[in-house]
Amino acid sequence: MLLGWTIALAIGCAQTPKSVSGTRIAISVTENGFEPKVVAVPAGKPVTLVVTRHTDETCVRDFVMAERNISKPLPLERPVEITFTPEKPGDLTYACAMDMFRGTVRVE
Numbered sequence: 001m002l003l004g005w006t007i008a009l010a011i012g013c014a015q016t017p018k019s020v021s022g023t024r025i026a027i028s029v030t031e032n033g034f035e036p037k038v039v040a041v042p043a044g045k046p047v048t049l050v051v052t053r054h055t056d057e058t059c060v061r062d063f064v065m066a067e068r069n070i071s072k073p074l075p076l077e078r079p080v081e082i083t084f085t086p087e088k089p090g091d092l093t094y095a096c097a098m099d100m101f102r103g104t105v106r107v108e
């Protein structure tokens with residue numbers, strides 16, 4: 001228990017403020033588009049993005065990551081899980097179906 005707490009603290013300290021990283025990351029669709037705009041994931045492990053659309057105010061209705069052939073509809077207030085394994089470090093981008101609102105998955 002103490003060990004787990006120590007690890008949690010160490011991970012917490014290693015993160016720069018406002019950056020989100022891990023293998024399971026929540027992304028919201030708000031009036032501002034995808035939030036957070038940039039998330040970091042490790043290379044070589046399956047990662048899951050849990051995308052929840054909270055608004056009808058934008059054109060975002062789908063999650064499209066063209067490089068990965070991923071295209072998923074985002075129903076309002078329903079979390080959608082998108083799982084893939086990024087093999088190598090670099091940036092993957094995703095967007096709405098019209099490529100207007102965008103987000104970045106930074107593979108590290």
Ligand SMILES: [Cu+2]
Nearest residue numbers: 059096098100
């Ligand atoms: Cu759009």
